[in-house]
Amino acid sequence: MSDRDGADRSITAEALRRDFGKLHAVDGVDLEVPGGQIFGFLGPNGAGKSTLVKILTTILNPTSGRASVGGYDVQRQGGKVREAIGVALQDVGLDPLMTARELLMLQTELFGTPRDEARKTAERLLVTVGLDDVDPKKRAGAYSGGMKRRLDLALALVHDPRILFLDEPTTGLDPASRAAIWEEVRRLNDDFGMTIFLTTQYLEEADRLADQIAIINKGTIVAQGTPEELKRQVGDEVVELQFGSSDDAERAQDALAPVAPNRQRSNRELRLYFGRAAENVPELVRVLDGAGISLQGLTIEQPSLDDVFLRVTGEALEHEVDEGADDVPAGAEVRS
Ligand SMILES: Nc1ncnc2c1ncn2[C@@H]1O[C@H](COP(=O)(O)OP(=O)(O)OP(=O)(O)O)[C@@H](O)[C@H]1O
Numbered sequence: 001m002s003d004r005d006g007a008d009r010s011i012t013a014e015a016l017r018r019d020f021g022k023l024h025a026v027d028g029v030d031l032e033v034p035g036g037q038i039f040g041f042l043g044p045n046g047a048g049k050s051t052l053v054k055i056l057t058t059i060l061n062p063t064s065g066r067a068s069v070g071g072y073d074v075q076r077q078g079g080k081v082r083e084a085i086g087v088a089l090q091d092v093g094l095d096p097l098m099t100a101r102e103l104l105m106l107q108t109e110l111f112g113t114p115r116d117e118a119r120k121t122a123e124r125l126l127v128t129v130g131l132d133d134v135d136p137k138k139r140a141g142a143y144s145g146g147m148k149r150r151l152d153l154a155l156a157l158v159h160d161p162r163i164l165f166l167d168e169p170t171t172g173l174d175p176a177s178r179a180a181i182w183e184e185v186r187r188l189n190d191d192f193g194m195t196i197f198l199t200t201q202y203l204e205e206a207d208r209l210a211d212q213i214a215i216i217n218k219g220t221i222v223a224q225g226t227p228e229e230l231k232r233q234v235g236d237e238v239v240e241l242q243f244g245s246s247d248d249a250e251r252a253q254d255a256l257a258p259v260a261p262n263r264q265r266s267n268r269e270l271r272l273y274f275g276r277a278a279e280n281v282p283e284l285v286r287v288l289d290g291a292g293i294s295l296q297g298l299t300i301e302q303p304s305l306d307d308v309f310l311r312v313t314g315e316a317l318e319h320e321v322d323e324g325a326d327d328v329p330a331g332a333e334v335r336s
């Protein structure tokens, strides 16, 4: 499990569980994240992502099971774990009255670094996260959401961690800020071999960044693998059919059952999964014709992580998806 300089950068979990009263927030999770990977942890609201991150970063104790981070047991060797990791939690907790430099220096000095060196570290990290141009007198409370996220990331890096935990680092950010964080995550991984454990609500983020992905739903991992492996599980190709109404789509879903056993409907669209899509199209059209259902559009695509997610959790993840709306243009509901 050791890599590069011989340091252990792995994360493992065995039958990890955390209950809150009767709720199994994390319900028997096994994980094996080799050192140097970017690991994407995906799941809908309340799936257990933050709870798992808190256990792995020693903030919460598990109810049962075991986990190790950087080769250290999270319960018995919490101090060692904390030395090895950097953490940016979902709720950014910055003192609003402090400037970025003050916060960074304070954090660096907390790790026992002398003042002069802490000052250098602060400057270096501000460059790293692209905040070096900000007015030095600006207080954290006046930062935008994206700037706060970046500052929080810088704070997680003050002691050169070899493993980094980021809990939804880009949720709510505009596309440019999101792209800046992605670039930074990739660079930390490339340049330092840092293991990065990142939770996200954005499938595109996991698809682009992660070497391996786990999808968690109701406390349990329901799919795991590389993005390519996961997509292959749903099929090699997708035929997407668009209808004039969700009613038509629903009727088509039933009518096509015998010829397309793997299918998912989202509002006015139906997605059918095949090994080879093109050769099935004539039959699909015949069946729809026979049932008197008119088709508005047909496209053949590669499966996306959305398809995987929809299949294993039974729901779409992206916030943009609005199941109830029937008046939005066809094709707008499911991103691909
Ligand atoms: N301290 C707590 N006390 C009681 N219940 C909790 C506590 N923390 C989390 N939960 C519950 O555990 C479940 C998992 O929550 P968690 O925060 O881990 O989900 P999540 O996947 O991070 O969700 P989100 O995407 O919304 O951040 C939820 O049902 C939540 O209400």
Ligand SMILES: [Mg+2]
Pocket (backbone or CB within 6 Å): 049, 050, 051, 090, 167
């Ligand atoms: Mg969370």
